[in-house]
Amino acid sequence: NAGVxxxxxxxxxxxxxxxxxxxxxDMNHEYxxxxxxxxxxxxxxxxxxxxxGITDQGEVPNGYNVSRSTTEDFPLRxxxxxxxxxxxxxxxxxxxxxxxxxxxxxxxxxxLTVL
Amino acid sequence: xxDVEQSLFLSVREGDSSVINCTYTxxxxxxxxxxxxxxxxGLQLLTYIFSNMDxxxxxRLTVLLNKxxxxxxxxxxxxxxxxxxxxxxxxxxxxxxxxxxxGAGTRLAVxx
Numbered sequence: 339n340a341g342v343x344x345x346x347x348x349x350x351x352x353x354x355x356x357x358x359x360x361x362x363x364d365m366n367h368e369y370x371x372x373x374x375x376x377x378x379x380x381x382x383x384x385x386x387x388x389x390x391g392i393t394d395q396g397e398v399p400n401g402y403n404v405s406r407s408t409t410e411d412f413p414l415r416x417x418x419x420x421x422x423x424x425x426x427x428x429x430x431x432x433x434x435x436x437x438x439x440x441x442x443x444x445x446x447x448x449x450l451t452v453l
Numbered sequence: 454x455x456d457v458e459q460s461l462f463l464s465v466r467e468g469d470s471s472v473i474n475c476t477y478t479x480x481x482x483x484x485x486x487x488x489x490x491x492x493x494x495g496l497q498l499l500t501y502i503f504s505n506m507d508x509x510x511x512x513r514l515t516v517l518l519n520k521x522x523x524x525x526x527x528x529x530x531x532x533x534x535x536x537x538x539x540x541x542x543x544x545x546x547x548x549x550x551x552x553x554x555x556g557a558g559t560r561l562a563v564x565x
Binding site for chain 2: 342362371373378379381382385386387396428430441442445446447
């Protein structure tokens with residue numbers, strides 16, 4: 339299994355550009371999430387999905403869109419990039435489990451810089 | 454609201470024990486986690502503890518949970534240079550989606 343994969347690894351955008359960060363998992367996990375990591379702060383939840391066709395907002399959703407058309411893929415779209423969106427973005431997935439610890443598996447991250 | 458706090462930096466000598474501390478605010482949290490992040494990589498689950506436990510030991514790792522004070526600690530025995538990383542404390546509040554609340558991370562530096 340590849341686990342959770344993310345592309346691209348690095349990206350530089352100009353203010354106002356749009357782009358999509360890709361995330362895929364091959365573990366048949368129902369839950370998928372997007373986090374951003376900023377210096378001196380923990381990971382903050384942007385959007386999440388509990389299954390194909392179902393998404394919801396996390397803590398910092400503004401400026402981002404998501405969709406979940408398949409179990410495997412959970413892309414994150416930046417509609418009009420702003421310098422405040424410069425960050426490292428992590429995708430994570432987990433299974434539903436049965437009262438289990440529901441370990442989240444993280445991708446390697448995408449480092450985004452908005453000029 | 455939900456909040457997780459941890460000190461940002463810890464420096465230890467190789468072979469010594471490291472203790473990383475964390476406080477959280479949500480007393481209903483069901484699981485508490487320690488994740489490790491190595492440079493340029495994603496987060497990897499190191500260990501976890503269920504909220505009805507006081508202690509969990511896993512080889513060189515010992516997790517202590519004080520529910521009364523909402524305090525969690527991670528002890529790494531015989532710390533090695535390969536343990537140098539950022540360690541994140543996270544809590545999972547009860548109910549709902551598998552949402553995690555992360556602390557800012559503690560950077561552990563191990564020197565000879």
